[in-house]
Amino acid sequence: MPDPLDLELARLVSAVGVLAHLSLASSFLGAIGLAVIAEYLWLRRRDEDWLNLAKRFNIIATIFFGVGAAFGTLVEFGLVTIWSNFIAIIGTAIALPFFLELFAFLFEVVFLPLYTFTWGRIKNPWLHWFIGILAAFGGYYSAYNILAVMSSLSIAPPGLQIVNLAAQGKSIAGAITYLATFQNPADAWNIFWWGANVFIFHGILAAVILSWSGVAGVVLYLYLKERKAWQYKLLRLVVPSVAVLTAIEGFVLGHLQGELVLEHDPLKLAALEGMFWSGLKTDPLTGLVAYGNPNAQFWGYYSWPADIRPPDFVYIFYLGFMVGAGILLGILTAGIGLYFLRGEEKCKLTPIVKPLLRPAVAIIPILAALASIGGAVSAETGRYPFILVQTVSGTDGPPMITGVPVGPGGLFNPTLQLSPALAALIILVEVAMPALAGYMVYLAMAKPPKILKRVIEY
Structure with missing residues (x-):
């Protein structure tokens, strides 16, 4: 059995690595999206400003893709090393989206360089724009499949069964005692069920909001x-878009995802909402939002055994970071967006918004980062200590929470020994990679004549 310290260090190293990679992936999705949008606006309006912006965001996307792809390989290697039982246990459950993700990655590898190196060299500019669409499709479809896997780890897809081999006196290699398989091979497509798509588009939208908020902060400063x-x-273009996307993220996708958690994982709901009591009690606000009934009752966090409860700090990331920062981001970008759309003279909010412009340079990206981190931590930590979560209604007590345990006998490498010094070194590398990508973007944009004229015809 691994040392508890090893288990906690493994979780920390994995969490930092995943969040760092998500920051690079989000930056790529946002940049390639802005590149094709800017090129489309140039094709429609023949405004050279949009052409230059399209080229700049193309270069930014290429940098983030290059660093992100290399770093993603490193993170994947780390995850497989730390959670070595993972593939053996749930490989059947997640094989399909990973297989499809390979084709999405090929789209990125083939069409992104083609898009980058053919500016002004293709006679039909609409064809060049279409190549950019294909490159963007590869990125977004790749994210779609990866998020499908992440969704399935939070809520088991229909038709998936988790077999406890130990209860049958069996094991795999003497270490693996659980196996996740679909009842029917055709059920593998259920990994893309309706609930998964809510999770997927919620995640993709979060990535775009985060990256475009960073762009908004930098450009507002300039x-x-x-x-x-x-x-x-x-x-x-960017600031009003962030406001609209944030509203969709919270009021539509966020609400739908909340309904899924309410139905499929009541323990996670109790942790997220901070329902720190035992037994059934009313929660007026949650009941009103979930059922339209302030007298609705919910099982409290302490209704389940301590060994299966998520950490009690999850609600801080959910309510404080994701919900709180998300609401503030939506309000701020809506006000500033109206200011730029209407103009300083016509906008009725000018007396309120104008003093906020300078602090908004930092506040917009910070709020977006806090909301994204809050959402990621809420989703990932909510799985602890089970993955591929399933619930079974109880008769006299709360619903039973079942799944594959993360700890010994589950997904963790039983032979791993991770010292604090090694964990600190790994985390340093994980944090350095997004910083390196950001610095490369700065160099590319600060001195474009020397760096970029040989690549793109300005």
Whole structure:
């Protein structure tokens, strides 16, 4: 049995690595999306500002893809090493989306360089734009399949069964005592069921919001200093878009995902909402949102045994970071978006918004980062200590929570020994990779004549 310290260090190393990789993936999705949107606007309006922006975001996307792909391989190697039983236990359950993700990755590898190196070299500019669409499709479809896997780890897809081999006196290699398989091979497509798609699009939208909020902060800073036309045009596109996407994320996808948690994982719901009591009690606010009834009753966090409860700090990331920061981000970007769309003279909110422009340079990206981190931690930590979560209604007590345990006999490498010094070194590398990508973007944008003229015809 592994040392408890090894288990906690493994979780920390894995969490930092996944979050760092998600930051790179989010940046790529946001940048390639802005590149094809800007090129489309140039094709429609023949405005050179949009052409230059399309080329810049193409370069930014290429940098984030290159670093992200290399770093993603490193993170995957670490996950397989630390959670070595993972593939053996649930390989059947997650094989299909990983197989499809390979084709999505090929789209990125083939069409992103083609898009980058053919500016001005293809006679039909609409064909070049279509190549960019294919490159973006590869990125977003790759995210779609990876998020399908992550969704299945939170809530088991229909038709999936978890077999306790130990109860049958069996095991795999003497160490693996659980096996996740579909009842019917055709049920493997259920990994893309309706609930998974809610999770998937919620995650993709979060990635775009995070990356575009970072763009909004940087461009707003430049605009307040330089007042250039391209900066104003980009702010009119990005800031209102963040506000609209944040509203969809919270009021539509967030609500649907909350309903799924309510139905399939009541223990996670209790942890997220901070329902720290035992037995059935009313929660007026949650009851009103979930059922339209303030007198609705919910099983409290302490209704389940301590060994299966998620950490009690999850509600801070959910209510404080994801919900709280998300609401503030939506309000702030809505106000600033109206300011740029209407103009300083016509916007009725100008007296309120104008003093907020300078602090918004930092506040917009920070709020987006807090909301994204809160959402990621809420989703990932909510699985602890089970993965591929299933619930069975109880007769006299709370629903039974079942699944594959993360600890000994489950997904963790039983032979792993991870010292604090080694964990600190790994975390340092994980944090350094997004920083390196950001610095490369700065160098590419700060001195484009020397670096980029040989790559793209400006």
